[in-house]
Amino acid sequence: MSDLYPVKPEFGARARINKDAYQRLYRESIENPEAFWAKAAERLDWFRKPTVIKDVSYKLEDFRIRWFADGELNASVNCLDRHLATRGDKTAILFEPDDPSAPARKVTYRQLHERVCKLGNALRNLGVGKGDRVTIYLPMIPDAVVAMLACARIGAIHSVVFGGFAPNSIADRVADCGSKLIITADEGLRGGRRIPLKANVDAALKLPGTQSVETVLVVRHTGGAVDMQAPRDRWFHDVVDGQPAECEPERMNAEDPLFILYTSGSTGKPKGVLHTTGGYLLYASYTHEAIFDLREDDIYWCTADVGWVTGHSYIVYGPLANGATALVFEGVPNYPTVSRFWEVVDRHKVTIFYTAPTAIRALMREGEAPVKKTSRASLRLLGTVGEPINPEAWRWYYEVVGDGRCPIVDTWWQTETGGILISPLPGATDLKPGSATLPFFGVRPALVDANGQLLEGAAEGNLVLLDSWPGQMRTVYGDHQRFIDTYFRTYPGVYFTGDGCRRDEDGYYWITGRVDDVINVSGHRIGTAEVESALVAHPKVAEAAVVGFPHDIKGQGIYAYVTLKAGEQPSEELQKELVAWVRKEIGPIATPDHLQWAPALPKTRSGKIMRRILRKIAENQPDQLGDTSTLADPSVVETLVNERKVR
Ligand code: WT7
Numbered sequence: 001m002s003d004l005y006p007v008k009p010e011f012g013a014r015a016r017i018n019k020d021a022y023q024r025l026y027r028e029s030i031e032n033p034e035a036f037w038a039k040a041a042e043r044l045d046w047f048r049k050p051t052v053i054k055d056v057s058y059k060l061e062d063f064r065i066r067w068f069a070d071g072e073l074n075a076s077v078n079c080l081d082r083h084l085a086t087r088g089d090k091t092a093i094l095f096e097p098d099d100p101s102a103p104a105r106k107v108t109y110r111q112l113h114e115r116v117c118k119l120g121n122a123l124r125n126l127g128v129g130k131g132d133r134v135t136i137y138l139p140m141i142p143d144a145v146v147a148m149l150a151c152a153r154i155g156a157i158h159s160v161v162f163g164g165f166a167p168n169s170i171a172d173r174v175a176d177c178g179s180k181l182i183i184t185a186d187e188g189l190r191g192g193r194r195i196p197l198k199a200n201v202d203a204a205l206k207l208p209g210t211q212s213v214e215t216v217l218v219v220r221h222t223g224g225a226v227d228m229q230a231p232r233d234r235w236f237h238d239v240v241d242g243q244p245a246e247c248e249p250e251r252m253n254a255e256d257p258l259f260i261l262y263t264s265g266s267t268g269k270p271k272g273v274l275h276t277t278g279g280y281l282l283y284a285s286y287t288h289e290a291i292f293d294l295r296e297d298d299i300y301w302c303t304a305d306v307g308w309v310t311g312h313s314y315i316v317y318g319p320l321a322n323g324a325t326a327l328v329f330e331g332v333p334n335y336p337t338v339s340r341f342w343e344v345v346d347r348h349k350v351t352i353f354y355t356a357p358t359a360i361r362a363l364m365r366e367g368e369a370p371v372k373k374t375s376r377a378s379l380r381l382l383g384t385v386g387e388p389i390n391p392e393a394w395r396w397y398y399e400v401v402g403d404g405r406c407p408i409v410d411t412w413w414q415t416e417t418g419g420i421l422i423s424p425l426p427g428a429t430d431l432k433p434g435s436a437t438l439p440f441f442g443v444r445p446a447l448v449d450a451n452g453q454l455l456e457g458a459a460e461g462n463l464v465l466l467d468s469w470p471g472q473m474r475t476v477y478g479d480h481q482r483f484i485d486t487y488f489r490t491y492p493g494v495y496f497t498g499d500g501c502r503r504d505e506d507g508y509y510w511i512t513g514r515v516d517d518v519i520n521v522s523g524h525r526i527g528t529a530e531v532e533s534a535l536v537a538h539p540k541v542a543e544a545a546v547v548g549f550p551h552d553i554k555g556q557g558i559y560a561y562v563t564l565k566a567g568e569q570p571s572e573e574l575q576k577e578l579v580a581w582v583r584k585e586i587g588p589i590a591t592p593d594h595l596q597w598a599p600a601l602p603k604t605r606s607g608k609i610m611r612r613i614l615r616k617i618a619e620n621q622p623d624q625l626g627d628t629s630t631l632a633d634p635s636v637v638e639t640l641v642n643e644r645k646v647r
Contacts, residue, residue: 005398005431011380011407015293015427022428022438029441036442037282037470041068044282044321045082047251048072056468058493063484067279067470068254075258075281076120076153077249079320080113091325093142094299096344098189098331104347107142109323112149115142115240117247119150122239126181126215130155130250133179133260135213136306137161137170137197139188140330143219143236144306145316147183152258152277155250159260159272162307163188163195165587167203169270173262175209176272177477183236185219186226191335198226205232254278260477261309263415264527265486266498266517272477273309273415281317283419283471287440288318291409292352292381293426299378301327302354303341308524309415310385313471314354318419333359338366342374342401353401354383354411357393358522361553364396371400381426383409386523387555388511394433412436412511414497415525416487418471421445422509435508442469447503452491455503462515463501464494517611519548519556524589528611531558531592534585538578540568545601545609546592549618557593559618561640563601570597594618599639605632613637617644 012018017025029036034053041050050071057064083090093107107115128134134156138144144160151158161173174182182205188195198218205213218226219236228235252258258277262270288294300319304310319326327348333341341363345353363371382402389397389410398408407426413419421443422436429437439445447461448454455461472495476483490496500512514520517528528546535544543563551557562578564570575595583591602610616625622641628634 003433005407005433007427007430008407012427015425017290017293017425017428019428022425025441026439030444033442033467037067040286041071041278041282043285044073044078044278046071046073050254050278054468058468058488058495060484060488060492063488065468065472065474066255067468068282071254071278072251073254073278073281074153074249074252075277075317075321076116076149078281078285079149079152079317080109080116081249083109083323084113087323090323092320093145094325094327094348095142096327096329096331096348098192098335100336100340100343105142112142112146114245115146116149116153117245118240118243119146120153120247121243122217123150123156123181124154124247125243126239128154128156128181130252131257132156132181133159133177135159135161135170135174135177135179135182137163137182137184137201138219138306139163139185139190139195139197139221140305140328141185141219141221142328143185145320145328148259148306148312148316149320153247153249155252155256157257157260159262160307160312161262162305162587163197164307164589166584167200167207168585169587170200170204171207171210172269173272174204174213176262176269177260178212180212181215181217182213183217183219185221187222187224189222189330191332194222194224196224202227202229252277255474259312261312261415263309264518264525264530266527267529268527270527270530271479271482271486273473274475274477275418275471276474279470279472280418281321283469284313284318285321287419287471288314288324289322290425291411291420291423291440292354292383294322294324294352296323298324298351299327299349300324300352300354301329301345301348301350302383303329303333303356303359304354304385309418313419333363337370338363339370339374342371342376345379346375349378351378352381352383353379354385356386356523357384357389358387358554360384360389360393360397360401364393364400365553368400376401376403379406381409382406383411385411385413385420387520388513389434391433398433407431410434410436412509416473417469418473421465421469422511432508435504435510437508439509440469442467445501445509446494447501448491448494458503458505460500460502460512462491463497463499463509463511464491465497466494468495513556519546519558521548521551521556521558521589522554526558526590530586531560531582531590534582534590535560535562535578537585538581540564540574541578542566543601545598545611545614547611547615547618549594549615551593558590559594559596559614560592561596561598561601561614563598596640596644600633600636602636602640603632604630607632614640617641620644
C-alpha cells in the first residue's frame, strides 16, 4: 500500500518534460538509442562532432563500452567558455561559507573562466599534461571547482579525495593512480572545526607508494599554520595569480578519461572508477536539466561534497555545463543551528534543493519549529539521493520543508553510473514516497533472481541494467579485469548494480539496498573488507568481521566483530582504542558504531565467515539465523547471540 502524489497541474504545465513527452522520448530512446543520443549530443559544444554514437557490447568475449568515439571536445569549454557570450556576468558559483557571519561570495562565469585558465596554465608550467593524474583534497570552496575544471582544461585526470579521509586513505588513492600533483588547502572548516588538510597530506606523503607526487599546491583558506616543505610545497596563489587569463583547452577525444573517483566495493581496496569526457558530460548535463526541470533563473543547491560523485555530476559538471547558478556550501546542516539549511535557502533564494535522506532524518528529529521559522518560499523542487528514503522522512520533507508545494525527485544512481538512472521527472511522474519511480531516457532496468533469470511484472530481485547509457563508467583505473569481474560476471550479458529492488504493479522501482558486502552509511559507501583490514592491522587483533545494521539516522551503521590475539584481554579501553584506530586509518565516516568481542567467528567447515549470520545477530534477530547446518562450530553463534550488546 502506498499513496500517490500526482503531478501537480501547475508544475506539469510549465515543465520541460510532461507525461506525454516522457513516454514518447523514453520509447524513442529505447527503440533507437543511436538517433536519440546523436540528437542529445547536440547539447554539447564539440571541436569535432561525433559520427559514431554507441559502440557497446556487454558480451565477455567481445567487451567494449564506447560512446561518441570519434567526437572531440573539452569539458571545461562546455562548462565555461561557451557561456561567456550570453552568461558571462551570471553567477556560476554562489559560495556560502561555514561561518554564517562571514560574507557569501559570488563567482561569475567570466571570473570562473579566468581562474580556471590561470590554474590550467600554472599546472602546465609545473609539468602536468594530458593524461597525468592530479589529486584534489580540498574543502567545499570555489577553488575545488576551479581545480577540477583546470584539470579538465589541460586534459589531466582529476582524482578528488573527500576531505574527511585520513592520511592512509589519501596515500592509497595517490599510490593507486600515481598522481604527480596534489591540490589541497591549509585547513578546512566544518561546523566551526578546523580540518588539518595540509597536515594530512604531509602525513600521507610519508607513506610508501606516494613518491610519484612532485608538487603540492596549497590554497590559503583559513590562514592556519602549515609546514611548507621546499621545493615540493607551493602556495597556490604564488603560482597561479600571475598566470595569463587565457589557456588553450586540450582537444580531448570523447573517450579520453575525465576523472577517477574511488569508491568502496565488496572486496579489497577502493576501486578507481574511471569516467570519460563525452558520454559522462552529456549524461550529467542532460539528467541535471531534465530531472531538476532546470530554468535559467534557478538557484540550484546540492548539499553534497565534491569528494563524492554527486558533487562531481550535480554541483560541478551538470550544472555548469547547463549554465546554471550552483550554490557551494562549506558547512554542515546543524551549525550553528539546525535551521542552517533553510536559512541558506532564504538568504540565497534557492529554488532547487538536493540533499540526502540521512540529513532529512537528522533534521526531522529536531521537529518542525527550526524549519517553520524560515520562509522557504523560493523553493520549487526538492531532491534526494544516496540511499532509500523511508516514506515518513519523504512525507516530512514534502509537507514540512516543501510546504506541500514542491515535487520530490528521489534519484537512484551510483558512482559507477555517472548520473541519475532512475528518478521521477517532476512534470511527468506521479510520486510514491520511497520509490525512485521510473527509468531515465535510455536506461533499461531489469530484475533477476539469484540464478540470473529475468523476472517479469511485479517482482523483487537483483537490479541489473540491460544496456549501456553514456554516463557509464568505462573501467576500474589500472584494473580492467576487476571492472569486468565486478559488474559483468555475476549475471553475464548485463550490468549488475549490487542493489536489491522491487518493482510494483505500476512498473515503479523501489530500491531495497545493497545485496553485497557494501554498507551504506549516511549515503556513503563503506566496504566491509576495508574496515576489517583496518581492524586486523591493529597489533592486538587476530580477526575481524564487519556487517551493516539498520540505523535510525544513518540508514545503516557499522557493526564490527573482533577476535583478539591469544593472550590479549578485551576491555572497554581497548574497544575505544580500536574504534579510534579505524577512524585514524580510514577516516571518521568509517567509525564503527558497535564493536563486539568475538571469541571466535562463525565459519563454514571450509573456513568462510558466515556473514549472513553475523548480520542477523547485529540486526538483533537471533531467531532468524536461517540455515546453520554448515557451521563448523555452532556454539560460536550461541556465544555471540548471548553476548550481543544490548541497545
Ligand atoms: C549506492 C551508490 C549516487 C550518488 C550517491 C551514492 C544507494 C543511491 C539511492 C536512492 C536508494 C540509493 C544504492 C547505490 N543509493 N541513491 N535514491 N534510493 N538507494 O553513490 O556511493 O556510489 O552509492 O547508493 O545502494 O548502489 P555511491
